[in-house]
Amino acid sequence: MKLSDGVEQAMHSVAMLASLAEDQVLSAAALAEFHGVSQSYLLKHLQAMSRTGILGTVPGPKGGYRLARPPDEISLLDVVLAVEGGEPAFRCKEIRRNGPNPVADSFFTAPCQISAAMLRAERSYRSELRKVTIAHLLAEVQRDDDGTLEARSCAFLDANVRIIGRSGTK
Incomplete structure (x- = not known):
């Protein structure tokens, strides 16, 4: 199975947004810049995750994105x-119903064995992805980081984070 590049971009963006305080947001432009990806392509996926x-x-020129749920509630x-x-x-x-020499429909009452096997695999795949949260991934990264990744992220966030006020943005 091949997932789109948008999945990787979305996961990394969610992980980065997980480090923000409640009153902070990041713009799509900042997220795209940090990850070195197309802003318009990333924006499509940020909007899907918002929906x-x-x-x-x-909203607005000083607006941006933040997590809507805690990182331990996002798989x-x-x-x-x-x-x-x-x-x-x-x-x-x-x-299997196509081609020459058709056979009676009675041979096709059960689901296709190939389809049944693929759906079992899909259920397993989804089950495994459901078990892994953004919080879990961040804990693993933090455990393995010697401080280099954290310093890189902090420097970028310091320069790009937007603080929002109670009545909008600052």
């Missing part, structure tokens, strides 16, 4: 489904 309740938005599956949609990766077209 699904992963991200919150503050990798949540992000994948927001970006890729909820359809299974494998969609059986029942091609």
Whole structure:
């Protein structure tokens, strides 16, 4: 199975937003710059995550994005489904019914064995992604970091974070 580049970009953006305080946001431009990706492509995925309740938005020229839920309540599956949609990766077209020498429909009453196997694999894949939260990933990164990654992120955040006030942005 191949996931779009948007999934990776979305996961890294959510991880970065997890480090913000409640009154802070980051713009799509800042997130795109930090990750070295296309702002317009990333924006599409940030908007999808906003629609699904992963991200919150503050509108306006001084607005931006922040998490709508705590990092321990956002799973990798949540992000994948927001970006890729909820359809299974494998969609059986029942091609076993095609071709020459057709057989009776009674041979096709049970689901295709290939489709059944692929759907079992999809359930396992989703189950594993559901177990991993953004908080879990951040704890792993922090455990393995010698301070270099944290310093890089902090310097960027210091220069790009936007503070929002009670009645809007500052």
